[in-house]
Amino acid sequence: MSSLSSYSILSQLEEQSPSDHDTFKEDLPLKEIPGSYGLPFIGAIKDRWDFYYNQGRDEFFRARMTQYNSTIFRSNMPPGPFMAKDPKVIVLLDAASFPVLFDMTKVEKKDVFDGTYMPSTGFTGGYRILSFLDPSEPKHKALKGYFLSVLASKHDNFIPLLRKSLTELFKTLESQLSSKKEVNFNPISDTYAFEYVFNLFCGKSPKDTVLGSGGNTTVDTWLVPQVVPLITLGVPKLLQLVEDLLIHTFPIPPFLVKSKYNKIYQAFSTSATEILDQAKSFGIEKDEACHNLIFLTCFNTYGGLKVLFPSLFKWVGRAGPTLHSQLAHEIRTIAKQEGGVTFAAIEKMVLTKSVVYEVLRIEPPVPFQYGHAKTDLVIQSHDASFKVKKGEMIFGYQPFATKDAKVFEDPEKFVPYRFMGKAEENLKYVFWSNGRETEDPTVDNKQCAGRDLVVLMARVLLVDFFLKYDTFTCSDEVFLVGTKVTFKSLTKASNGV
Numbered sequence: 250m251s252s253l254s255s256y257s258i259l260s261q262l263e264e265q266s267p268s269d270h271d272t273f274k275e276d277l278p279l280k281e282i283p284g285s286y287g288l289p290f291i292g293a294i295k296d297r298w299d300f301y302y303n304q305g306r307d308e309f310f311r312a313r314m315t316q317y318n319s320t321i322f323r324s325n326m327p328p329g330p331f332m333a334k335d336p337k338v339i340v341l342l343d344a345a346s347f348p349v350l351f352d353m354t355k356v357e358k359k360d361v362f363d364g365t366y367m368p369s370t371g372f373t374g375g376y377r378i379l380s381f382l383d384p385s386e387p388k389h390k391a392l393k394g395y396f397l398s399v400l401a402s403k404h405d406n407f408i409p410l411l412r413k414s415l416t417e418l419f420k421t422l423e424s425q426l427s428s429k430k431e432v433n434f435n436p437i438s439d440t441y442a443f444e445y446v447f448n449l450f451c452g453k454s455p456k457d458t459v460l461g462s463g464g465n466t467t468v469d470t471w472l473v474p475q476v477v478p479l480i481t482l483g484v485p486k487l488l489q490l491v492e493d494l495l496i497h498t499f500p501i502p503p504f505l506v507k508s509k510y511n512k513i514y515q516a517f518s519t520s521a522t523e524i525l526d527q528a529k530s531f532g533i534e535k536d537e538a539c540h541n542l543i544f545l546t547c548f549n550t551y552g553g554l555k556v557l558f559p560s561l562f563k564w565v566g567r568a569g570p571t572l573h574s575q576l577a578h579e580i581r582t583i584a585k586q587e588g589g590v591t592f593a594a595i596e597k598m599v600l601t602k603s604v605v606y607e608v609l610r611i612e613p614p615v616p617f618q619y620g621h622a623k624t625d626l627v628i629q630s631h632d633a634s635f636k637v638k639k640g641e642m643i644f645g646y647q648p649f650a651t652k653d654a655k656v657f658e659d660p661e662k663f664v665p666y667r668f669m670g671k672a673e674e675n676l677k678y679v680f681w682s683n684g685r686e687t688e689d690p691t692v693d694n695k696q697c698a699g700r701d702l703v704v705l706m707a708r709v710l711l712v713d714f715f716l717k718y719d720t721f722t723c724s725d726e727v728f729l730v731g732t733k734v735t736f737k738s739l740t741k742a743s744n745g746v
């Protein structure tokens with residue numbers, strides 16, 4: 250492919266000015282928030298069953314949005330009894346209201362990282378980890394400042410270390426595909442994503458620690474009980490009641506995974522000494538820093554990549570060979586011009602960048618965001634205003650907010666060039682990091698501390714892939730909180746650099 254046909258689309262996009270839905274509109278009618286919580290206990294169980302079994306996630310929200318003719322309504326959110334004290338929330342489904350969750354003067358983000366319930370601090374050494382702290386708590390500032398500084402100090406290692414792990418990832422994928430008709434991408438992705446993040450923060454391979462070669466499986470054992478109340482394993486109808494009782498009704502006690510967690514702690518505390526030594530200057534004791542570093546590496550980063558890497562291949566795979574050759578052309582041409590895969594080179598890869606943002610828009614890896622109203626406030630959808638009382642729980646279902654037809658044309662369609670040219674301004678409606686993509690994480694907000702690293706990792710994954718391969722085919726299916734991707738074919742680069 251000699252020219253990027255997407256560039257002609259780019260010129261059309263230049264003329265399309267991004268819509269603006271951000272200002273408070275005085276003239277919108279004030280309405281009562283529709284919806285109901287039903288009878289105590291029974292209403293919450295009914296909503297939980299609708300969410301997991303009777304309707305499923307998207308249909309749960311779509312049905313209520315249609316029934317109430319509103320993108321803002323009341324509902325219970327799972328897991329509910331007996332895990333969550335109070336399952337009642339106000340649901341936000343549009344791009345106009347959703348950003349209230351980023352406004353730290355309006356919402357409190359204390360202990361809401363997992364939603365209406367909080368896993369025991371027994372999973373994290375007895376500490377309330379950074380992700381569970383509100384910016385008004387002094388510890389939040391100290392810990393976030395510490396990790397932003399750690400990330401800045403690792404900047405030069407981001408690309409080379411990732412490329413090292415990706416080389417192994419692709420080698421394994423290729424070798425398995427040479428002997429099998431199809432290969433499950435997820436376990437390979439998990440192995441090398443963990444290898445990368447551990448190496449980045451601990452300076453060595455997890456294989457060279459007490460974790461040995463199954464490091465990521467040990468981490469999975471610790472992760473699962475914390476997130477399992479939020480998922481269904483997709484069991485047959487006859488087993489739904491059993492599943493609901495086992496994973497949605499009572500929390501899984503942390504002692505069951507204590508020995509695994511102790512092993513993880515040992516690996517981090519003996520390997521990440523350089524980073525842990527820096528904690529003191531931020532007023533944080535080494536033990537607390539280590540538990541936080543484990544959460545940041547294993548939950549925030551590795552947990553996020555378990556969803557993001559397969560999701561990238563799902564959407565790029567579905568888009569087909571035309572997009573593949575456009576990406577390969579852009580990536581190879583610019584890498585050659587710039588003398589390699591550098592920050593500067595990647596910055597020039599406009600299609601690659603847009604593809605990553607489009608994946609993050611169409612399928613945000615963390616779909617749920619929560620916050621308690623700090624004061625009485627007014628929330629606006631595109632067409633009405635609603636009063637919310639202090640203390641009420643506000644919940645945003647992000648996949649609907651970032652597929653809002655009032656903001657994005659053809660919102661359900663994967664449009665690789667959606668954020669090229671002037672349309673880049675629409676990045677303000679991309680919310681995956683718990684903040685607008687046009688704003689930055691700080692010690693005073695709750696935006697993902699690894700925002701830039703995540704976007705970089707996704708870009709480097711595509712860059713390295715299309716330096717090596719011309720095209721590929723895969724299938725995808727829903728799997729726990731994300732996607733399972735099965736590779737069917739890989740075509741090696743005919744003119745790679």
Ligand code: HEM
Nearest residue numbers: 379380549550553554557614615682683694695697698699
């Ligand atoms: C695909 C990967 C990732 C995704 C999808 C993701 C997503 C998110 C989201 C949605 C939140 C906000 C949750 C909330 O409060 O509602 C968050 C918070 C956070 N993330 Fe990420 N993240 C990823 C990777 C990372 C990485 C690489 C790091 C750092 C190395 C990181 C560090 C954090 C921290 C520290 C917070 C809490 C921020 C605060 O308390 O102010 N995350 N992340």
